[in-house]
Amino acid sequence: MAYSEKVIEHAENPRNVGTLDKNDPNVGTGLVGAPACGDVMRLQIKVGDDGIIQDARFKTFGCGSAIASSSLATEWIKGKTLDEAEAIKNDRIVEELNLPPVKIHCSVLAEDAIKTAIADYRSKQAARKAAETK
Amino acid sequence: MNPFEVLGFSPGYDIAADQLARRHRELSKVLHPDKFTGSGGGERREALSRAVEVNEAFRILRDPVRRAEAIFSLSGIAVGETNEPKASPDFLMEAMEQREALEDAKASGDTAAVRALGDGIAAQTTRVVEELGQGFASAQGDAEKLRALLPLLGKLRYARRFQEELEALLEES
Numbered sequence: 634m635a636y637s638e639k640v641i642e643h644a645e646n647p648r649n650v651g652t653l654d655k656n657d658p659n660v661g662t663g664l665v666g667a668p669a670c671g672d673v674m675r676l677q678i679k680v681g682d683d684g685i686i687q688d689a690r691f692k693t694f695g696c697g698s699a700i701a702s703s704s705l706a707t708e709w710i711k712g713k714t715l716d717e718a719e720a721i722k723n724d725r726i727v728e729e730l731n732l733p734p735v736k737i738h739c740s741v742l743a744e745d746a747i748k749t750a751i752a753d754y755r756s757k758q759a760a761r762k763a764a765e766t767k
Numbered sequence: 768m769n770p771f772e773v774l775g776f777s778p779g780y781d782i783a784a785d786q787l788a789r790r791h792r793e794l795s796k797v798l799h800p801d802k803f804t805g806s807g808g809g810e811r812r813e814a815l816s817r818a819v820e821v822n823e824a825f826r827i828l829r830d831p832v833r834r835a836e837a838i839f840s841l842s843g844i845a846v847g848e849t850n851e852p853k854a855s856p857d858f859l860m861e862a863m864e865q866r867e868a869l870e871d872a873k874a875s876g877d878t879a880a881v882r883a884l885g886d887g888i889a890a891q892t893t894r895v896v897e898e899l900g901q902g903f904a905s906a907q908g909d910a911e912k913l914r915a916l917l918p919l920l921g922k923l924r925y926a927r928r929f930q931e932e933l934e935a936l937l938e939e940s
Contacts, residue, residue, distance in 0.1 A: 664859045664860060664863060665859065666854060666859055666862070667848060667853075667921075668854055668858060668859065668862035668921070668922075668925040669848070669851075669922075669924035669925045670848060670924075671928055673862045673866055675863055692863075692867070694863075694870075
């Protein structure tokens with residue numbers, strides 16, 4: 634199956650590959666995937682005090698489409714508020730990367746990773762606030 | 768096809784490999800085309816199609832993943848990526864760590880590290896197979912209890928896939 638040019642471009646030059654300190658209270662980590670199918674995706678966000686995503690990093694093991702989807706996701710969420718990032722739908726990734734139907738699950742994983750990272754960040758912040766008010 | 772029935776086993780996960788091989792051998796001998804040279808066409812075809820079934824049942828039952836899938840399917844529980852529960856955070860973490868360790872080992876050409884990962888995953892496979900065996904035995908056909916075993920099937924698939932990748936890598940080096 635042929636990959637679209639955009640998938641190849643992202644897969645060959647993935648943006649924002651790497652790791653953020655998962656113990657940093659301003660970092661949210663989303664770990665998703667289907668290991669049985671060879672896909673594991675980690676997406677991390679670093680959120681500023683203004684609630685804007687300052688940085689995003691990912692690490693994906695899987696096919697080119699999975700790598701491209703997460704690479705694109707990190708590009709898109711940087712500079713966005715949490716609510717804006719959370720509103721990103723997988724169809725936009727499908728559209729941008731011209732993903733064929735059999736690779737749509739890769740874009741679903743990327744959307745899921747964004748949401749899981751945001752949820753992790755929010756639960757960390759809530760825990761911190763709860764600890765402060767005690 | 769019920770592979771357990773075809774090979775004359777009562778449905779269950781724990782099947783001794785030597786017993787399975789023996790049963791397969793015996794049935795293959797009985798159904799061998801040479802035994803049917805004097806028979807009519809109908810009988811010969813019948814023996815041939817049974818032999819094909821016996822071989823397929825053998826391939827299913829000797830494979831821990833397919834054997835588990837067979838038990839689930841016979842109990843009316845659908846298997847396959849979309850029917851099985853999502854991977855748990857712990858499992859994802861473990862898979863991520865193993866993938867990263869493999870990536871590091873590949874980058875530094877550390878064959879010993881790849882081998883160590885292979886040993887780890889083999890032990891993991893043995894553990895999951897044991898857990899599944901116990902799980903199937905104690906579920907006794909209860910659908911709820913059987914469904915609770917589905918994550919183990921996912922782990923087994925993952926472990927096998929990873930193992931195959933490691934083996935391919937070690938063959939290259």
